[in-house]
Amino acid sequence: MNWLLRHPGLLLAASLLLVGVGLLGLAAWAVLRPRVVRVPDELPPGFPAEGFDLRPLEELLERFVDADGRVDYARWHADPEARAALERCLAAFARYSPENAPERFPSGEARLAYWLAAYNACVLQGVLLHWPLESVRDLRTPLDPVAGLGFFARLRFVLGGRAYSLYELEHERIRARFPDPRVHFVLNCGSASCPALRPELPEGPDLEAFLERAAADFVADDRNVRVDRARRRVHLSQIFSWYREDFLAELARRGVPPRDRNLGTYLRRVARGERRALLEEARDYALVFDPYDWSVNARSPAPAGE
16 A cells, blocks of 8 residues: 555556446446336236136237227327227236146146237337337447347346346346247237237137247238349348257257258248249248347327227
């Protein structure tokens, strides 16, 4: 210490360094500090004593989601009762989950349906809480190092008594426990390039057919899979790039030989009808991953007079 006192310049530098470290710590705390989304503890009317009823959420989606999976956030946000109805759905998710009430979810289908519906409901609440919003990636502090961190990591939603970020919910509760890549065609992150938001979500044996249909519909949409014959290219959603290993792992589980484990094989397996024939024709085309559209998946206002 005496040596430092004899060298005031070094003492000043050390002090500034400590201040800088402290400021960095405060900045990190500001970026990573979770914000738990709270809702009143009121369940939907007539919520059952056994099982878990997704119908109240489905009814809201039927009201505010169009045939293309776009959400009328403006109308939903302007309707206090509809917003309260979503909060009652979230209260049910907050009170019960397969983790703290396993007796309500007797099958794997029921558990997966819960987590898929919970994710989509939490995204809807996150957007409505910050409406109007041009993109979920706009929800950030000036110090966020990655766009979208505020929405997917800092916001926390209570499910079964435990608070989850959307990132944890997708990767730790869904992908890690249900290794079925078709979940990527149902999870909706509130963006235009996401899979279409579907009002219905079967929770029993019908879930398998639902997932098959969701996969086929996603691949049939030119916004997600587009064959360019002129340039001999297949344009794909970034989802196939981000989760490539999930799709290839599914092919391995299905017994596909290693030499055939590629995205083209997966696409041909889930496609139907004309789309499957088109992808068969494009077997040797190059794969191109298109930019992801992060603009919010809001329904466009109806033209005047409608």
